[in-house]
Amino acid sequence: MTTHEEEHLQQVMQQYGDEILRLCYTYVHSWQTAEDLTQETFLKFYRASGKFRGESTVKTYLFRIAINVCKDYLSSWKYQKIQLSNTLTTFLKSKDNLEQIIVEKSEQQLLVEKIEQLPLKYKDVLMLYYYAELPIAEVAETLDLPVNTVKTRLRRARVQLKLKIEEGEDFSEFA
Template structure:
């Protein structure tokens, strides 16, 4: 752990963008490494093995229930609507926030995950591509479709 601890925390942080969560993931990684050390075939591949476990633990985190407690920021909501808030919009901010959260969480998984990783976890398209093991153009396409779906839903269009 002393040799790879900071590296694992940094890698986890690049995915989850939260220090406490990254530290928790690092602990889980080292527990798994300890339990599965006998599966390691090459001692010179330890770093790559630990990195892969870290990435997998980050993916597990994204698949877990943390997403249901996601707080979407207001600037993304306004970006979707394409305008600055009026006094009336400020008054209904909470309702809009709840509606946006509900709509993001109701998207099909392949669209929801790219929206969340890009806009809320602030991962780059390349990082999302690596994390989800899909091609960069696929990430871009899903992101565009997810934004369009959200815009239609928020404007009262087809679901």
């Protein structure tokens, strides 16, 4: 790694590190895992830096890499095994006091759960638009989709989320 490459990587990490970390967290809901995935994102960015043609911004390119890294992780056997283990542990612990646990859940946690139930194509758009606060044009560029497709998915995601919320708890302030 040359000094120039090293400086460029450090600059990119400083400039976008927190945003990439937050984006990864929105997918995996674990800060430790999000940190690992952020590191993997920057490694992939460095390794693929010669392939970057400058057709998009560095931020958009990084977000695209981060989303792919997160999707790869979420489809991995390691993640599936962790989820199964966590589900079984929660079930065994909460068997007797399930009603109490449901009452204790906050509206924000329930909203996140409803978002998690959406198809990935809608969840991606919601995460990038609301949590990463990207404008629609950058969401489209990040996901390599036409702007109108992003607008349509965003509209459909809102409708589906509203329906899921109406099925469950009272979320009148979010609807």
